[in-house]
Amino acid sequence: MLAALLRRFSRLLWVLAGITVIVFLFLRLAPGDPVELMLGQAGDATEAEVQRLRHEYGLDRPLPVQFLYFVGRAVRGDLGMSITHQRPVSRVIADYLPATAELTLFSLALGLMVALPLGVWAAMKRGSLWDTGGTAVTLLGVSLPGFFLGILLVLLFGMTLEWLPVSGRIDYGVALRPLTGFYLLDSLCTLNWRAFGSAFQHLLLPALAMGATMAALTMRMTRAAMLEALREDYIVFARAKGLSERTVAVRHALRNALIPVVSVVGLQVGALLGGNMVIETVFSWPGLGRLCVEAVHARNYPLVQGIVLLYAVTFVVVNLVTDVLYMVLNPKVRVG
Secondary structure, three states: OHHHHHHHHHHHHHHHHHHHHHHHHHHHHOOOOHHHHHHOOOOOOOHHHHHHHHHHOOOOOOHHHHHHHHHHHHHOOOOOEOOOOOOEHHHHHHHHHHHHHHHHHHHHHHHHHHHHHHHHHHHHOOOOHHHHHHHHHHHHHHHOOHHHHHHHHHHHHHHHOOOOOOOOOOOOOOOOOOOOOOHHHHHHHOOOHHHHHHHHHHHHHHHHHHHHHHHHHHHHHHHHHHHHHOOOHHHHHHHHOOOOHHHHHHHHHHHHHHHHHHHHHHHHHHHHHHHHHHHHHHOOOOOHHHHHHHHHHOOOHHHHHHHHHHHHHHHHHHHHHHHHHHHHHOOOOOOO
16 A cells, blocks of 8 residues: 555656646746736836846746746745735745635535435435436536636625625624634634624635535435445345345445545545635635735736645645545555
8 A cells, every 4th residue: 555655646746746837837928027017017117126126036037947946945845925915925825825725625514515415315215306306406516617606696695685795704893813714713712603603604605606516526426326336235135134224325335435436525625726716706705716816917926836836735635645545445446
């Protein structure tokens, strides 16, 4: 198992290196000069000031030198200085990371709480109205883009019914003592129920929009895996012993059905990280996704590179953890 994990990890490192090169080159190919955008287009900045800033951020060097300089500093944990914030990129990311992490984890938990039980139930009631309706809902969830579903949720629950807030993380004027940066966790630790309710309401709509596709795919995979598992001989033997259908499904079939589901969920974590850029922009969520979109518009090279690099590292780590869980659930599996 250790040798297989090391081989997998070495391949993921090559993926990480390729992502770094692609992001670096594509940013430089985009039109626009970050220094000119920072100084403005009014023309009040002198050529000397422009050249000084270009030299300060290393933009006057050849591209290969800029890339090697970025990689060398990134290996040491230095992601450079944000052009628009005038602060180290690592500190800017640390300020915005808790919001994105909370939204991603909440979306993942919400999606799994919905998808796994419904997938098992649909498999147990195969061919019924529940199964047909669940399949139709999953097709709808897969087909609707996250940004479109987010806009629909805003129009329905935010503007028409006025049940839930559609922007920000917490209501204005609600005091919350920050401990971890996770508003739900901080409010629970300080027993601030008003802040907890406000943070929970702000999380619901973006989490639904971001986790809908993941939940639909997970439900479909759970249903298919459960149907496959329920046809196995050990399930027939368990039923012959007089066990209830619930016990057969939960204790015997679900464990083996989770093996392919784990892989799907691991891949969907990467999709959640990519989709949060759109969702955070739609809901004005103060996280890394929205920050990355703003940094792209401002041609803030160091900040975009730092955020994408963090996303890539997270995706690599999640895939490695998924491989470990895959082996634990099925020791016969060996990652090639």
